[in-house]
Amino acid sequence: MPPLGVVDYGMGNLRSVLNAFEEIGHEAELVTEAEAVAGYDRIVIPGVGAFSQAMANLSRSALDEALDRHVAAGKPLLGICLGMQLICRESDEDGTHQGFGWIDAQVRHFPPAEGLKVPHMGWNAIEIARENPLLREVNSGADVYFVHSYYVDCASAEDAVCTTEHGVRFASVIAKENVFGMQFHPEKSQNIGMQLLRNFATLH
Amino acid sequence: MVKKRLVAVLILRDGQVVQSIKFKHTNVIHADPVHAMEAFNKWSVDEIVLLNVSREEESRAAFAEAVERVSKHCFVPLAVGGWITEVDYARELLTKGADKLVLNTAFADHPAFVEAASKRFGKQCIVASIDVKRDDAGVAHVAVDRGRRLLEETPAAWAQQVRALGAGEIFFNSVDHDGARKGYDLESVKAIVEAVDLPVIAFGGVFTWSHLLAGIKAGAEAVAAANIFHYTEQATRKAKTFLANAGVPVRSEGQSLAPVRAAG
Numbered sequence: 409m410p411p412l413g414v415v416d417y418g419m420g421n422l423r424s425v426l427n428a429f430e431e432i433g434h435e436a437e438l439v440t441e442a443e444a445v446a447g448y449d450r451i452v453i454p455g456v457g458a459f460s461q462a463m464a465n466l467s468r469s470a471l472d473e474a475l476d477r478h479v480a481a482g483k484p485l486l487g488i489c490l491g492m493q494l495i496c497r498e499s500d501e502d503g504t505h506q507g508f509g510w511i512d513a514q515v516r517h518f519p520p521a522e523g524l525k526v527p528h529m530g531w532n533a534i535e536i537a538r539e540n541p542l543l544r545e546v547n548s549g550a551d552v553y554f555v556h557s558y559y560v561d562c563a564s565a566e567d568a569v570c571t572t573e574h575g576v577r578f579a580s581v582i583a584k585e586n587v588f589g590m591q592f593h594p595e596k597s598q599n600i601g602m603q604l605l606r607n608f609a610t611l612h
Numbered sequence: 613m614v615k616k617r618l619v620a621v622l623i624l625r626d627g628q629v630v631q632s633i634k635f636k637h638t639n640v641i642h643a644d645p646v647h648a649m650e651a652f653n654k655w656s657v658d659e660i661v662l663l664n665v666s667r668e669e670e671s672r673a674a675f676a677e678a679v680e681r682v683s684k685h686c687f688v689p690l691a692v693g694g695w696i697t698e699v700d701y702a703r704e705l706l707t708k709g710a711d712k713l714v715l716n717t718a719f720a721d722h723p724a725f726v727e728a729a730s731k732r733f734g735k736q737c738i739v740a741s742i743d744v745k746r747d748d749a750g751v752a753h754v755a756v757d758r759g760r761r762l763l764e765e766t767p768a769a770w771a772q773q774v775r776a777l778g779a780g781e782i783f784f785n786s787v788d789h790d791g792a793r794k795g796y797d798l799e800s801v802k803a804i805v806e807a808v809d810l811p812v813i814a815f816g817g818v819f820t821w822s823h824l825l826a827g828i829k830a831g832a833e834a835v836a837a838a839n840i841f842h843y844t845e846q847a848t849r850k851a852k853t854f855l856a857n858a859g860v861p862v863r864s865e866g867q868s869l870a871p872v873r874a875a876g
Contacts, residue, residue, distance in 0.1 A: 423709045427684050456734065525811065527736050527780070530614040530833070531658060531863045551615055551863040553689060555736050573613065596711065598656060598687045599865060 411435035412609060413448030415475070417465045419455035419490060428595035432602050434609040445474035450484045450609065453491035454595075456555070459499040459515065462490055463507065472508070479510055484586050486608045492582065492589030493560060501558050510587045512563040513579065524575040527557040534570040534580045534592070542581065542588055543569065544607045552580075552590075552597040560591060615863045617658040617834035618824070618852050619813055620841045622648055622682075624694075625666050627674050631839050633791030635743075635759040637665055641842045645678055648842065649685045655848040656866025660686055661714060661783065661813075661836060664694025665758065671695065676704050683709025691739050691783070697722050702729050706737070714783055716741035717756040719774050720763060730778025738781075739813075740774035742767060744800045745787040752800050759787040767800050768807035775808045782812045783836070789817030791839060796823060798830045805831030821854035828860050 414425055416438040429436035436452070439445055453475070455462055466472040479485055487495045496507045499515035507515070518526045536548040559578035562568045570581035572591070582589040588608060594601035622645050623632045629642035642648045645662065652660065662682060664675040672695050679692050692705050693714025702713055713733070718726050719740055730738045744767050745755040754763040754770040765773060771782060784804060786797035796814045805812050811833035818824060818837035827835040841847040853867045 421706045421709070421711075423683065423707060424711070427709065428687060430684075431687065525614070525809065528614065529736060529781075529811065530617060532614050533864075549864065551865060554614075596687060596689050598653070601687060 409434055409609070410449055411437045412450045412452055413437060413439040413445065414452045414454060415471060416440045417455070417462065417469065417471055419457045419462050419465060422454055424593070424595040425452065425454045425488070428602060428605055429609070432606045432609070434606070440469070442470040442474040445471065445478055448478075448483075450486075451475065451478055452486045452488065452608075453494060454488045455490040455494075457490060459490065459493055459501040459507070459558070460503070460505045462494055463505060466494075476508065479508075479587055482586050484608065484611050485588065487589040488595070489556060489591060489593060492591050493558060495582070495587055495589045496560055499558065511567050511582055511584045511589070513567065513582065514561045514563070515558050516561055517558055518575055521575045527555055528559075528574040529555045532572050532574065532592075534572055536569065537571050538566070538569045540569045540581075540583050541611055542583055542604065542607050545603055546600060546607075550600045552592040552594065552600055554580075554592045556591060560589070613861055614833075615658075615861050616828055616855065617813075618848055618855070618862065618866075619659045619661055619815075619834050619836035620652045620657045620848060621661045621663065621815060621836050621838040623663050623665055623838055624675065624678060626671065627678055629842070630665070631791065631842075632665070635787050635790055641839075645682050646685055649682050652841070652848060653685060653687065655846055656852070656863070657688065657841075657848040658863055658866075659689045659691065659834065661691045661693070663692070663714065666694070669695055672701060676701075676708055679705055679710050680708035693739070693741060697725060699725065699728055699732065702733070706733065712737050712739050712781070714739045714741050715779075716743065717758075719777060719779075720756045723777055726777045726779075730780075735778055735780035738779050739783050740771075740779035740781070741783045741785065742770060742774065742804065743785045743787055744797055752797070752803075755787055766803070768803045771804045771807045771810070775810055779810060782808070782810050784812055784814050784832075785816040792817050793819035795819070796827045796830070798826055801827060801830040801832055821851050824851055824855060825858050825860065828855070
């Protein structure tokens with residue numbers, strides 16, 4: 409298996425993601441330069457932090473264009489947490505900001521509701537809405553670990569392959585052709601998370 | 613619905629996992645925290661808190677190394693604390709695999725650092741550790757500096773203060789209940805839960821699984837224990853199954869198949 413590329417663009421700690429791939433026996437390397445992206449068959453965009461800062465960092469290093477080419481070439485890409493939100497068309501976080509738009513979706517703040525804690529933090533269930541090879545050997549209702557204040561609202565229900573309830577029912581796993589996103593942290597979701605990462609690493 | 617979490621606490625002194633009784637640390641449980649981590653992985657604990665209770669500030673580097681080694685085996689959230697008073701050291705711990713920073717005395721002595729860390733790493737990264745100690749009259753005071761110095765604020769007022777400084781979560785402990793096997797200081801847990809809308813992790817004093825249940829009923833989002841989890845085989849599985857049987861929503865992974873009775 410060739411190594412996976414994990415994009416390092418200054419948005420949070422990537423050690424956990426590398427540890428998780430090591431645990432499941434798939435080599436993963438940090439990718440910091442645009443020229444390096446083409447050398448990988450599979451790319452992961454992790455990250456925590458602000459949406460606009462993330463897009464600005466990717467743009468400054470021209471990683472955004474390299475990632476666009478990776479996706480256009482039909483190669484698999486997985487966005488985790490903030491990385492999943494970047495895949496979407498637009499985010500409402502601190503104004504309106506454009507994402508990659510590989511999947512037609514809007515990133516919105518959780519609406520205020522009595523007794524509802526934001527950020528949505530902790531273990532919550534993913535309900536499988538559509539079959540997808542990314543979900544091989546994962547049961548509907550499995551609990552995974554979330555930390556986020558903004559959620560993904562897909563324009564087409566087709567793209568929301570798993571949903572989760574937290575005041576609203578939102579897309580917790582999105583997929584469209586070769587582009588995938590997970591709102592939770594698979595690297596912190598123990599066995600279920602390892603299975604999801606293994607599935608991504610071995611997609612045909 | 614977000615599940616109630618079961619948290620295992622590893623208390624490190626000079627790199628070894630120690631037992632904590634009223635904030636005194638004498639018995640070594642594990643020479644190497646990685647061994648404890650491996651057991652908790654098998655038992656599907658929901659979160660790990662790793663605390664450096666070494667007396668010397670010079671323990672920082674060795675603790676960062678322990679964080680790095682433990683995080684390699686930790687595939688659930690990892691919160692770490694002890695001697696964190698500056699951004700550079702906070703960043704080092706996060707780079708080495710920590711997900712959250714547990715801050716205690718820093719809220720009293722280095723509030724500007726806490727605010728800066730919260731802005732930089734996000735509120736979700738900042739866990740305020742609040743230790744409570746009761747005086748002879750039974751009045752609860754907030755204690756900092758490993759239980760040695762009392763603050764003027766009530767636990768409820770201090771909870772509001774740490775929230776204002778940028779905490780995203782509260783890790784509650786009681787000097788009197790720590791290792792005392794009589795359950796959490798529920799009255800103080802309740803006072804804090806009612807004072808702020810932050811998730812509260814209850815800690816200190818668990819000896820039976822029903823103590824965990826009492827913590828949840830007092831309003832805690834997560835219940836933590838240390839000693840009992842180390843000394844009981846399959847501990848966190850048994851604890852989680854007990855909570856599930858009592859109707860508490862817990863993560864499905866890690867519940868054992870057979871119902872278990874309350875320990876103790």
